[in-house]
Amino acid sequence: MPQPDLTLTPAGPALAPRYDDFARTTDTARPYVPATRTSSPRPHAPVRTTDDPARKAGGPGRPAVGARNPYRLLFARPGTRAFAAWGLIARLPAGMFGVSAVIMIAAVYDSYALAGAVTATGLAVGSVTAPLIARLVDRHGQARIAVPAAAYATLGHLVLALCVHERAPVWALFATVALTATSPNTGGMSRARWAHLLRDDPGALHTANSFEQAADELCFMLGPVLAAVLCSALFPQAGTLAAAALFLGGTLLFAAQRSTEPPVAPRTPAGSPLRAPGMVPLLAVFLATGAVFGSMEVVTLAYVDGPVAGPVLALQAAGSCAAGLLYGRARRTARLRTCLAAMTVLMALPLLAASAGSLLALAAGLLVAGMATAPTMVTGMGLVQRLTPADRLNEGMTLAVTALLAGIATGSASGGWAADHAPFPSFGFLIPLAAATTALALCAARDAAAGMTKARRSW
The missing domain is CATH 1.20.1250.20 (MFS general substrate transporter like domains)
Structure with missing residues (x-):
């Protein structure tokens, strides 16, 4: 799992720092310089370079308007x-x-x-x-x-x-x-x-x-x-x-x-990303996560079964899209296991709403349940980037997408079977909940195995 204070390594780019790691990169870490009449900057004044996007956008020595918006700073870079x-x-x-x-x-x-x-x-x-x-x-x-x-x-x-x-x-x-x-x-x-x-x-x-x-x-x-x-x-x-x-x-x-x-x-002699320690268990998590998405789509379409099925299902993607943008603004990131735990809990909402027989409640449940999707995928893809060698980065991420698509296909088949053989109308929504639980269990097993390996190396 990602740890704080990660730096760029041969295995690929590090993840976003968590907790209070951002505070360690402020200007207070520089030594104090007494102010004199000839010194232009004040003590602890931040030093800006000519290629600073914030300076380009806001003028010499001034922060850009909305500089606190990470997306504005992100796209201030040339060509992005x-x-x-x-x-x-x-x-x-x-x-x-x-x-x-x-x-x-x-x-x-x-x-x-x-x-x-x-x-x-x-x-x-x-x-x-x-x-x-x-x-x-x-x-x-x-x-x-x-x-x-x-x-x-x-x-x-x-x-x-x-x-x-x-x-x-x-x-x-x-x-x-x-x-x-x-x-x-x-x-x-x-x-x-x-x-x-x-x-x-x-x-x-x-x-x-x-x-x-x-x-x-x-x-x-x-x-x-x-x-x-x-x-x-x-x-x-x-x-x-x-x-x-x-x-x-x-x-x-x-x-x-x-x-x-x-x-x-x-x-490099690193070989396939599949040989990276922890990659195969992580792909298994992606497989189970894909089953959540595939099964939820099919069982929702089967349950609603009408012209409003598409818009209702789109609410899940809308919730995920909004959550992804908000997650990108966060100064703290969560562990993958935490994201999967949240997904497992939220996947119970569509099941409860369908059991109540309320289409409006189901729409709201899908919207909220979708909010766990993007943080889970962002954190998982960040782990893939960290585990994959730099010269195989695109291959590593494609393997993750392939595992996800395989899970979607498996979930679609399982959801279709559940819809055809449902003993009660909301039975199909048990499939995405079970798939999310499986993904959480696989992630917990991966973490436990990684902890045991680390403990053995310290013996």
Whole structure:
């Protein structure tokens, strides 16, 4: 688990300091210098450099307006707004492709089972190729790998849309959806840029990770809605075509921001991130956490079963997005086990609301339960950054995302089974609660194992 006063190590950037660590970096640590008539600064006056973003924004010797806002200071750095904006556009289609594929396949082939099987095949192939693409990005650079990988994936989505339009044989759908599995992990590449730019500022890195998690939640909240509107208002393939254009254009413009691209790190004998101590148990926690998200989505849709199901479900992502932005402003960060404990407790709220039979209470319960998502993911991703070697950072974060997606698929299947075999209406909401409890137990076991290892080394 992260400890206070972490510094930059070969294993990657440190996490945000906790508790009162920020007080140790103030100007009171400098020796006292008596004031004289020739000395311009007063005793203990902070020394500003020419590249201080606050000085640039507020004038010579003056703090920037709203300097206490960590996000304003974060985006005062040159080039950060551009890559963050284009990265957000490149990630928005991640929430569109799946819904668009299900709608267009079901509309043409009149089979939701086929649509689900095709999209599941794409996720399965992607779970294998994503770490390989990430390894190439770490080895050769983001622009050199992400651009051709995104172009190839876009071609796969276009071919899939063409096959559906022409009502091609079923086997062709499974073959073409595999071509879409080369999509680069834009979120991981964006986090890698922040980790490089803020390698000496763990507090700002915590804020950046919180922003990235909020951006992910925003994409998965707006993406499905946009896809459903396009497919319903225009034609079945409209969602896929729009998502392909946004994905390719956003990735190209993101990769074009070369000033913030991290340099290719020299190869080290560290090996795969999977060999890092504590990484495999941490990925197991991500797997169980993904099951929380996947099962909650399915059981909520099955319970509400109507036109308001989408907006009600979106409240969970809205709560997570808001919590992520607030968590980024916090001067203290929580342990992963604490975040998972909070998630486990809050996941009981939708269960209680569904048992009461109140849709309004369920909506409020999902909103509050979602507030535990972003802090958990921010803290977990911070641990991945710390455990992963610097030259494998993108690969390590992609492994975490892959574990999360595998958990989402598992949770979706479990939630679907629970919805079909529910002895009472709210039975399905036991699945996300059980998954959150499992994630908490796995994290506690990981902490216990790490403590025993540390104790043995001290013997």
